[in-house]
Amino acid sequence: MGRYVLRRVLQGILTLFLVIFLLHLLTTFAIQLNGNPALAFFGDRVPTQAQLSAVSARFGLDDPCYNQLGNPCFGPFVNRLKDYLSGDFGTNLRGREITSIVATAAPNSFRLFLVVTATWLVVGMFLGSTAARRRGKVVDHGIRGFSVMIDALPVFVMLLVYRYVITVPVYTWAKKQFGSDSFIALLFKPSFDSDHPMITVIIPGILLGLAGSAAFIRLVRAAQLENYNSDHVRAARSKGLSERHVRVFHIVRNSSIPVATAVGIVFTEALAGAVITEGVMNIYGMGGLLWNAVRDSDVSLIIGIVTLLAIVTIVVMILVDLLYAALDPRIRYE
Amino acid sequence: MTDLVVEFSTADGVVRAVDGLTYSVDAGRTLAIVGESGSGKSVSSLAVMGLLQSPPARIAGGSIRFNGTELLTMSRKQHRAYCGEHIGMVFQDALAALNPVYTVGWQLTEALRARHGFSRRQARTRAIELLDMVKVPAARQRVSEYPHQFSGGMRQRVMIAMALAMDPEVLIADEPTTALDVTVQAQIMTLLAEIQAERQMGLILITHDLGVVATVADQVTVMYAGRAVEQAPVLEAYGSPAHPYTKALLQSIPRLDRKGGELEVIPGRPPDLLAVPAGCPFHPRCERAEDVCRTGAPPPVVELPGGRSAACHFAQEVMTDA
Ligand SMILES: Nc1ncnc2c1ncn2[C@@H]1O[C@H](COP(=O)(O)OP(=O)(O)OP(=O)(O)O)[C@@H](O)[C@H]1O
Ligand code: SF4
Ligand SMILES: [Mg+2]
Numbered sequence: 231m232g233r234y235v236l237r238r239v240l241q242g243i244l245t246l247f248l249v250i251f252l253l254h255l256l257t258t259f260a261i262q263l264n265g266n267p268a269l270a271f272f273g274d275r276v277p278t279q280a281q282l283s284a285v286s287a288r289f290g291l292d293d294p295c296y297n298q299l300g301n302p303c304f305g306p307f308v309n310r311l312k313d314y315l316s317g318d319f320g321t322n323l324r325g326r327e328i329t330s331i332v333a334t335a336a337p338n339s340f341r342l343f344l345v346v347t348a349t350w351l352v353v354g355m356f357l358g359s360t361a362a363r364r365r366g367k368v369v370d371h372g373i374r375g376f377s378v379m380i381d382a383l384p385v386f387v388m389l390l391v392y393r394y395v396i397t398v399p400v401y402t403w404a405k406k407q408f409g410s411d412s413f414i415a416l417l418f419k420p421s422f423d424s425d426h427p428m429i430t431v432i433i434p435g436i437l438l439g440l441a442g443s444a445a446f447i448r449l450v451r452a453a454q455l456e457n458y459n460s461d462h463v464r465a466a467r468s469k470g471l472s473e474r475h476v477r478v479f480h481i482v483r484n485s486s487i488p489v490a491t492a493v494g495i496v497f498t499e500a501l502a503g504a505v506i507t508e509g510v511m512n513i514y515g516m517g518g519l520l521w522n523a524v525r526d527s528d529v530s531l532i533i534g535i536v537t538l539l540a541i542v543t544i545v546v547m548i549l550v551d552l553l554y555a556a557l558d559p560r561i562r563y564e
Numbered sequence: 565m566t567d568l569v570v571e572f573s574t575a576d577g578v579v580r581a582v583d584g585l586t587y588s589v590d591a592g593r594t595l596a597i598v599g600e601s602g603s604g605k606s607v608s609s610l611a612v613m614g615l616l617q618s619p620p621a622r623i624a625g626g627s628i629r630f631n632g633t634e635l636l637t638m639s640r641k642q643h644r645a646y647c648g649e650h651i652g653m654v655f656q657d658a659l660a661a662l663n664p665v666y667t668v669g670w671q672l673t674e675a676l677r678a679r680h681g682f683s684r685r686q687a688r689t690r691a692i693e694l695l696d697m698v699k700v701p702a703a704r705q706r707v708s709e710y711p712h713q714f715s716g717g718m719r720q721r722v723m724i725a726m727a728l729a730m731d732p733e734v735l736i737a738d739e740p741t742t743a744l745d746v747t748v749q750a751q752i753m754t755l756l757a758e759i760q761a762e763r764q765m766g767l768i769l770i771t772h773d774l775g776v777v778a779t780v781a782d783q784v785t786v787m788y789a790g791r792a793v794e795q796a797p798v799l800e801a802y803g804s805p806a807h808p809y810t811k812a813l814l815q816s817i818p819r820l821d822r823k824g825g826e827l828e829v830i831p832g833r834p835p836d837l838l839a840v841p842a843g844c845p846f847h848p849r850c851e852r853a854e855d856v857c858r859t860g861a862p863p864p865v866v867e868l869p870g871g872r873s874a875a876c877h878f879a880q881e882v883m884t885d886a
Contacts, residue, residue: 459617461660465723468613468655469675470648470730472641479674480663487665559710560664 234561238551242544249540250314250533254307257529262299266291267527271323289323289530310533320530322523328534331519336538338422339504339515341431342438346500349439350446357443358450359482365455373447380444385503388437389510393420422513434511438503442496449492453485460484487558494550498543568626570607570790573619579837581607583790584626589734589783592764594757596777596798598813599787600834605770609736613653614643630734648675652727654737654756658719662711668695668722669707672729694725698755717748724756734766742772749773753780774817778802786810789835789845791862796872806866806874806883808850844876852878 261267268286269277277285286292290310295303313320319328361373397420404415416429423430457463458481466480467473505517512518516535523531555561570582582604589595597605610616612628614635628635630650635643647653655661663671672694673687682690688707695703698721711719720740727735737756741749757780760767769781777784777798784801786794786809794807805811812830832849835841844863847853856877857863866879876882 461655461657462663464610464615465653465655465661465726466663466674467615467644468647468653469726470645471675471678472645475678479666484663484665558665560712 234555235552238548242548245544246537246540250311250537251307253533253536254310255302257533258296258301258303258306259299260527261291261296261529262301264527266296267323267529289320291529314537319534322531323526323528328531331531332516332534332538335515335519338424338427338431338513339508339517341428342435342504342507342513342515343500345432345435346439346442346504347497349436350443350496350500353440353443354446354450358447359454361447361451362454362458362481363477365451365458370451374451377444377447380440383441385438385441386506386510388441389434389507392433392437393510422511424514431511431513434507434513438500438507441503442500445499446489446492446496450485450489453488454481457481457484487554490550490553490557493553494547497546497550501539501543565608565612566627566629568608568611568628569624570604570611570616571622571624573622574838577838580624580840581621581790581837582611585787585790585792587785587792587795589766589768591733591766592761593783594760594767594769594781596769596771596781596784597787598771598774598777598784601772602834602837603787604790605787606738609653609738609768609770612736613647613651614638614640615653645679648679649730650733652730652732652735654720654724654727654735654740656739657743658723659711659716659743661723662719662726664711667708667710668714671711672707672722672726675730690729694729695722697728697759698722698725700725716744717751720744720748720752721755724752724759728759731763732765734768735760736768736770738770739772740769741776749776756780774813786813789837789840791845791875792865792873793846793876794872794874796868796874797870800870800872804883806868806872806879807876808852808878808882809846810874811882812849812851852882854878 266282266286268282268289268291271285271289272281283292290306293303293306295301295305310320319332321327322331357373357376361370364370397418400418401415401420404412404418408414413429416423416426417432419426419430421430462484463476463480466476471479504515505520507513508515508517509521516539520532520535520539522528523535565588566586568582568585569580572579572581585604585608587595587597597608599605607616607621611621611623612635616623623636626636630646633646635646638646662668666674669688669691672691673682676682676690677684677687691707692703695706700706700718700721706714711722714722720743724737724740727737735756740756741752744752753776756767756769759765769777771777781798784794784796784798785792786801786807788809794801794805794810796806801810802814805814809830816829830849835845835848841848841858843859843861844850844853844857847857850857854877863875863877865873865875867873868879868883872883873879874883
């Protein structure tokens with residue numbers, strides 16, 4: 231088990247390194263093709279050569295390799311790694327520490343994630359189990375239809391409809407009825423409110439969670455169905471155990487193994503969905519930040535955020551693997 | 565079991581997997597049920613345990629009584645709970661029938677904890693006792709291991725121990741050794757026979773292996789297309805089979821004392837249960853078939869001397885021929 235964990239962690243670190251390197255290559259080529267992003271620092275003003283090189287130096291863009299198309303710029307890459315290792319993630323184009331930007335944005339994303347994950351876990355487990363238990367019945371068909379429908383409806387359409395069609399009348403009504411700081415009003419507020427970061431993130435989170443739950447419902451259903459007719463479940467029934475006991479200890483428990491592997495996949499999907507959700511709902515989170523950073527060619531910020539997201543993803547993947555091993559003794563004792 | 569009928573509704577129509585099966589087993593006795601694949605051996609034992617999935621399965625008639633208690637009128641819940649207490653079942657493929665995510669000890673005593681309020685410590689003691697009973701070495705350590713850490717033979721022993729956990733009066737073993745290699749098969753059969761003798765349980769042994777039947781069973785029921793075609797004490801059945809199918813089965817056993825001789829194979833295949841032949845279901849493959857066998861109802865069960873019976877128009881003649 232110890233060796234298994236160690237191996238997974240080392241793999242994670244290697245993956246992280248590759249992600250950062252790939253990101254470096256992409257931004258390097260972007261700079262080489264599009265010109266010096268330090269220009270963005272000056273907005274509409276035209277800087278003197280001296281000003282430009284001063285700013286370039288500050289953002290580590292003064293290396294001549296950035297002017298040679300195709301040069302992978304190993305020098306700046308090594309410097310960046312060194313800075314990262316010493317905890318220095320640099321500043322954005324406006325001179326703000328990236329760590330401090332992330333520190334304000336990340337908690338909002340985290341709140342969104344919390345709601346998203348809770349939603350798809352609860353909805354997926356509940357509907358998936360129900361469909362499996364009532365396989366072939368109306369309820370089962372209904373749930374499967376529902377999951378296909380969700381899949382057919384892109385997240386951003388759902389969000390746009392919600393924001394522009396539903397929230398406005400509900401919010402107006404709730405404001406009139408209960409006051410603008412009431413729970414209901416805030417819940418349906420059309421955009422994010424940094425004074426109430428949790429409440430205003432609930433419904434967008436639920437919508438995003440629903441989107442993620444579609445595949446999860448089907449997976450839970452399939453995994454449980456496989457167990458319903460399996461030999462070990464029949465053997466458990468032959469011991470005279472109640473159907474409920476069999477369901478909990480043999481069907482749900484055993485189907486949790488394939489389900490656990492899917493957690494990682496659904497998680498990364500939710501991550502991508504979060505960028506869109508944060509954009510549409512004006513949530514000041516990592517996704518929104520990344521969106522703006524790309525628009526502004528803010529190289530340090532882009533790399534900083536993506537690195538952080540990569541770290542989070544890799545940690546989640548490792549946790550999923552450990553969970554998998556914890557759930558399945560055949561892996562634990564390999 | 566009296567006149568049990570089990571039907572499955574399938575996309576192509578209703579399949580009668582068990583068609584009027586009657587048998588009984590006494591305490592301390594062994595009944596062997598033999599027959600080709602698909603003859604309804606497993607389905608009938610699952611019906612006893614209340615383990616058939618319905619739909620598609622439906623018990624269309626008959627009765628199953630245990631010490632006078634009718635099982636088929638019980639609710640499914642009562643039925644399973646009742647069998648959990650009185651009848652143990654050993655499944656064919658122990659690897660598949662044991663749950664991979666729980667320790668062997670946990671599974672052995674699951675019902676004792678869930679239904680009889682055993683504490684963890686009591687359960688552990690009992691689990692070790694059960695493993696000792698089926699002669700798993702180092703039971704004390706092995707209770708906390710998982711099924712995949714056991715060899716095939718050991719796993720089947722665990723399976724048997726699991727069936728014995730509630731001290732059942734009857735044990736149903738559905739091909740308990742087919743998944744094992746030959747030397748282990750013999751050990752498992754010996755173990756089953758010993759345990760059965762020691763506890764004076766009734767044992768229903770479902771098997772393909774007629775050699776095994778001869779050594780351990782008292783009584784044999786030969787099944788064909790969902791029916792019992794012959795029922796007899798083992799020695800009599802082997803000495804003078806009263807049904808052509810039994811005879812053919814016996815001739816298809818490889819025997820050391822007939823080395824070099826041709827091994828006879830029963831020609832043809834078991835009937836498609838959606839289109840069972842009219843008359844005697846066995847007639848297309850029967851070397852004795854006559855016109856009377858090809859039409860009308862299946863041959864009635866003929867009672868023969870010595871508490872035997874066979875479902876063949878010529879049972880008497882077949883028996884005396886041999
Ligand atoms: N779920 C099912 N749906 C439809 N038909 C079934 C189903 N289960 C069993 N049957 C039918 O019941 C018949 C008897 O099956 P059963 O498993 O009892 O055979 P068996 O005698 O145990 O054979 P084997 O020696 O291969 O174990 C099969 O031929 C099949 O047609
Ligand atoms: S009834 Fe006829 S076909 Fe059937 S087993 Fe007897 S002899 Fe053969
Ligand atoms: Mg079978």
